[in-house]
Amino acid sequence: xxxxxxxxxxxxxxxxxxxxxxxxxxxxxxxxxxVSLYGLGRDLLRVLFRQTxxxxxxxxxxxxxxxxxxxxxxxxxxxxxxxxxASFQALLRNPLADxxxxxxxxxxxxxxxxxxxxxxxxxxxxxxxxxxxxxxAFLGAAITVTAVYFLGLREGRIDSSTLLLAGIISASxxxxxxxxxxxxxxxxxxxxxxxxxxxxxxxxxPQIVSLILRFGFFLAAGVIYTxxxxxxxxxxxxxxxxxxxxxxxxxxxxxxxxxxxxxxxAVSVSGAIGYVGLLVPHVMxxxxxxxxxxxxxTTALGGAIAVVIADTLARTVVSPAELPVGAMTAxxxxxxxxxxxxxxxx
Amino acid sequence: xxTPNDARKNTAAGSxxxxxxxxxxxxxxxxxxxxxxxxxxxxxxxxxAVATPLYKEFVDEVGRTVRVPQPVQRIVSxxxxxxxxxxxxxxxxxxVGDTDYCDYPPDAQKKTKVGGAINPxxxxxxxxxxxxxxxxxxxxxxxxxxxxxxxGIPSYATDPHTVNEIISSTERLAEVLGVPxxxxxxxxxxEHHLADLHQRLNGVPPLRVLFxxxxxxxxxxxxxxxxxxxxxxxxxISIVDAAQDWPQMSLEEVVRLQPDFLVFAETHSDNGRTQFxxxxxxxxxxxxxxxxxxxxxxxxxxVNRPAPRIVSAIEDLARQLHPEAFSAHPEDEKEKKxxxxxxxxxxxxSLRMVDSPVSGNFFTEDCPCAL
Numbered sequence: 167x168x169x170x171x172x173x174x175x176x177x178x179x180x181x182x183x184x185x186x187x188x189x190x191x192x193x194x195x196x197x198x199x200x201v202s203l204y205g206l207g208r209d210l211l212r213v214l215f216r217q218t219x220x221x222x223x224x225x226x227x228x229x230x231x232x233x234x235x236x237x238x239x240x241x242x243x244x245x246x247x248x249x250x251x252a253s254f255q256a257l258l259r260n261p262l263a264d265x266x267x268x269x270x271x272x273x274x275x276x277x278x279x280x281x282x283x284x285x286x287x288x289x290x291x292x293x294x295x296x297x298x299x300x301x302x303a304f305l306g307a308a309i310t311v312t313a314v315y316f317l318g319l320r321e322g323r324i325d326s327s328t329l330l331l332a333g334i335i336s337a338s339x340x341x342x343x344x345x346x347x348x349x350x351x352x353x354x355x356x357x358x359x360x361x362x363x364x365x366x367x368x369x370x371x372p373q374i375v376s377l378i379l380r381f382g383f384f385l386a387a388g389v390i391y392t393x394x395x396x397x398x399x400x401x402x403x404x405x406x407x408x409x410x411x412x413x414x415x416x417x418x419x420x421x422x423x424x425x426x427x428x429x430x431x432a433v434s435v436s437g438a439i440g441y442v443g444l445l446v447p448h449v450m451x452x453x454x455x456x457x458x459x460x461x462x463x464t465t466a467l468g469g470a471i472a473v474v475i476a477d478t479l480a481r482t483v484v485s486p487a488e489l490p491v492g493a494m495t496a497x498x499x500x501x502x503x504x505x506x507x508x509x510x511x512x
Numbered sequence: 513x514x515t516p517n518d519a520r521k522n523t524a525a526g527s528x529x530x531x532x533x534x535x536x537x538x539x540x541x542x543x544x545x546x547x548x549x550x551x552x553x554x555x556x557x558x559x560x561a562v563a564t565p566l567y568k569e570f571v572d573e574v575g576r577t578v579r580v581p582q583p584v585q586r587i588v589s590x591x592x593x594x595x596x597x598x599x600x601x602x603x604x605x606x607x608v609g610d611t612d613y614c615d616y617p618p619d620a621q622k623k624t625k626v627g628g629a630i631n632p633x634x635x636x637x638x639x640x641x642x643x644x645x646x647x648x649x650x651x652x653x654x655x656x657x658x659x660x661x662x663x664g665i666p667s668y669a670t671d672p673h674t675v676n677e678i679i680s681s682t683e684r685l686a687e688v689l690g691v692p693x694x695x696x697x698x699x700x701x702x703e704h705h706l707a708d709l710h711q712r713l714n715g716v717p718p719l720r721v722l723f724x725x726x727x728x729x730x731x732x733x734x735x736x737x738x739x740x741x742x743x744x745x746x747x748x749i750s751i752v753d754a755a756q757d758w759p760q761m762s763l764e765e766v767v768r769l770q771p772d773f774l775v776f777a778e779t780h781s782d783n784g785r786t787q788f789x790x791x792x793x794x795x796x797x798x799x800x801x802x803x804x805x806x807x808x809x810x811x812x813x814x815v816n817r818p819a820p821r822i823v824s825a826i827e828d829l830a831r832q833l834h835p836e837a838f839s840a841h842p843e844d845e846k847e848k849k850x851x852x853x854x855x856x857x858x859x860x861x862s863l864r865m866v867d868s869p870v871s872g873n874f875f876t877e878d879c880p881c882a883l
Contacts, residue, residue: 198635228635231663296658349760368634369655370662486636487612487627 170459178454182467186241189471193237193478198486199228235370239435240477240491241470242379243367244442246432248469249387251443252450252461253425256397257418258326259404264444265429268333269314270307271438272340274430275363277306278437279347293372300375300434307430310336315422324418365439365492367477375435382431386424387466393417394458401456439476439492441499442469448506570688573671573681574649580666581643583690588642591629591651594670594685595620596819598646601686601694609640616814616821634659644668646685648818650757670818674741675826678818679703702823706745709830712837713747719833721748721809722761722771722802725816727791730761738818746829747837748773763796770801773833774808777815809833 195201209229247265254263265271281302285295314336318329344363371379396417399407408414429443446469447461454460476494483489567579588609589595595614598607609624611632626636629651637645637660645660649671660667668688672681679702686695723743725731733739734754743750751769752759776787788808797803809832815825831838 198633199639227663228638232634232638349756368631369659481633481635485627486625486633488631488633490631 170457175460175463178460179463179467182464182471186467186471186474189474189478190237190241193474194229194233196478196482197228197233201229235376236367236477237474239367239370239376239379240473242376242383243432243436243439244446244469244471244473245387245466246379246383246428246469247439247443248446248450248465248472249383249390249462250425250428250432251445251469252447252458252465253390253397253421253428254443255447256400256458257421257425258324258329259400260326260330261448262444263326263330265425265433266337266438266440266443267330269310269337269340270333270426270429271433271440272337272344273310274303274307274433275344275438276340276347277302277304277309278434279344280306283347296372297375300371303434304430307433308426310340311422311426311430323415324422363438363492364490365437365495366480366488366490367436367473368481368488371435379431379435382427386427386431387462389424390421391459391462393421394462397421397458398456437490437492439473439495441495441503442472442476445499445503445506446472448503452506570668572669573684574669576669578644578666578668578688580668580688584643584688586640586642586644587689588626588637588640588645589614590626590632590645590656591648592616593651593817593819594646594648595623596817596821597682597685598689600682600698600820601689601691603689603691603694606689608642609637632656634663638663638665644688646670650818672738672818673736674738675706675745675822676741678738678820678822681818682820698820702820705823705827709745709827713830713834716747716834716837718744718747718749719772720751720769721773721775721833722751722766722769723775724787724791725758725777727787730763730766731758732761733757734759738822739815742815742822742826743775743829746826747834748775748829767796767799772802772807774800774802775829776808776810777813778810779813 191203191206194206195203206229209226213230251264254265254268255261257263278299279302281298285298288295288298290298314329314333315324317332317336318324320328370376396407396412399410399412400414400417404414432439447465450461450465450468454464472495473491476498477491480489480491480494566582568582570578570580572578585606586608587598587603587606589598589607590611592611592614595607595610596616598604599617599620604619607620607623609626610620611629612625612627613629614620614623624636624640626632626640630653634656642665645665645667647657647667647669649669652669657667657669668685670681670685672678679699682702683692683695683699686692686698721743723733723739725733725739732752732754733743733750734752734757735750736755737757740750751766751771752761774788774791779787788803788806788810791797792803792806802808809829811829811832812821812825814821815829
């Protein structure tokens with residue numbers, strides 16, 4: 167492993183940040199209402215200099231109230247999912263590990279459905295009612311993660327293959343429960359669930375939820391980043407890491423909780439966007455190597471780029487209708503994953 | 513291998529990135545808040561609203577209080593049934609946008625499309641600058657309504673569950689849209705047709721029917737749907753007694769219940785006769801008396817939409833199920849054929865779509881028919 171310098175790390179991140187910037191500008195430009203780059207630049211400068219009253223008002227609603235919040239949501243969801251994926255892969259030393267395989271997103275979907283079922287029975291203020299679905303999704307994800315964690319223990323230690331199996335089986339069990347709810351319930355607003363399970367970014371979460379998502383991301387990603395050197399040692403093997411002075415059990419618990427938090431937050435606002443957490447870390451590892459001190463920040467930026475691109479396609483290819491963003495990531499992600507897998511075998 | 517020195521650099525790099533991105537977290541809510549105040553300054557202060565009523569408040573059918581700008585000049589409809597209702601009220605010129613599935617009347621296909629009912633583009637809706645967006649609880653998603661709320665775009669929701677509620681819902685919508693007379697005239701006309709039908713079917717024993725929403729898998733209608741109510745008004749009873757709105761039926765259950773008639777709605781890809789033939793060729797279906805005796809009715813897909821046109825579909829079904837009730841009094845028949853007093857609405861009722869596109873949406877898995 168080459169020694170890491172601050173310059174190299176910042177260089178890599180700067181390249182990706184530049185790519186992200188270009189992607190965001192293109193995403194802001196594309197959509198139902200065309201916007202000129204000049205007008206966009208002028209409006210952005212006005213926002214920066216706090217002169218919002220001079221914004222061209224017809225675009226202001228669409229660009230700053232619809233498109234920009236959606237892109238920002240995509241950035242944080244993509245970054246959260248891919249950092250969680252990279253962490254799970256390192257932790258379980260398994261290239262297949264990602265939030266979806268571990269059943270987290272199915273758990274979130276069940277939580278969201280239960281929230282939708284109970285919502286009409288609780289006389290809640292509209293502001294509180296809007297929070298119920300994300301909270302339900304988060305609790306569902308948290309409960310599933312905890313259950314899968316304990317199911318994956320073998321003689322008091324996490325066993326990678328047991329944990330992955332526990333996750334896969336829990337996911338299919340939870341999906342059966344979702345199908346049961348969907349075919350027996352009546353009268354409620356459940357048709358959104360199919361769309362929601364594929365993941366979507368169209369519905370802006372309440373302000374407080376987006377703030378929690380952003381702070382939660384930096385908190386959890388920061389905690390994971392402090393364990394980056396330990397994760398590097400874990401790559402060599404659990405016993406080796408232990409001999410080199412890594413408290414394996416503590417690292418595993420901390421990273422597992424932080425990565426689950428990231429997934430729960432992301433899923434609670436966007437539904438289940440697959441393949442980002444699985445694929446982005448693999449691509450970043452190919453480009454930047456497997457040193458987690460570089461991999462984690464580049465993966466975060468890469469995930470943001472991937473989700474913003476996927477969501478821009480999701481809202482433009484069948485315009486004016488929209489595709490679930492999860493359908494876009496799966497269409498692009500599944501073949502790419504198979505290609506990477508075959509290349510590794512060759 | 514990492515050294516303590518690396519770790520320190522690491523932390524420095526981490527905090528630099530964190531600081532940069534922290535700006536992103538904190539700056540963006542500020543942008544949003546400012547944008548929202550801008551919208552608020554565009555709306556006139558409440559003081560002037562007293563002098564000239566620029567807004568009126570209505571309670572919609574899901575109990576939300578909606579502030580509707582007066583008069584409503586720009587309407588976006590997010591359901592085929594609401595688009596039909598807007599046309600039936602004569603307000604087609606104020607309809608500035610509708611969904612991909614709004615196909616009736618044919619002119620509605622030319623309106624600006626905002627996407628499907630389940631997955632419309634918020635941007636497209638916002639760009640049409642609507643005074644009011646019309647939604648219906650049984651088809652649109654609550655998330656769409658929340659998003660419109662957060663953008664300050666008023667939306668009015670309907671939620672009819674019976675044919676009478678479709679009529680009263682139409683009248684209420686007419687009031688919201690500022691044309692109460694058109695709504696009242698249309699309502700009276702529709703009720704007149706239903707009353708006439710009721711009189712004709714008086715004493716005629718109802719037939720037990722299976723309404724087929726979808727044949728593969730077999731999906732029928734539950735007892736709480738407006739379609740079940742429409743069947744009743746046409747002198748039929750759905751054999752399906754399910755609480756779910758769109759119950760999936762087993763063939764065994766259908767054979768046990770032995771319907772007198774099968775009822776199909778016309779679809780785009782094939783007309784109902786071939787739907788019947790397809791079913792009749794399947795093993796097991798031949799065991800049904802209704803299939804052996806080819807007792808089936810095909811009616812306009814207007815029956816699938818909670819809009820005024822459903823009354824013409826009900827009349828059509830009644831004629832097919834109970835022809836005797838319509839031929840018993842030839843003098844009456846002649847009298848009834850005189851054009852109704854309101855030609856605009858009479859025309860609406862006599863229009864029958866021969867070839868209507870399938871209005872299903874592949875995301876509406878629990879609701880195969882478009883409302």
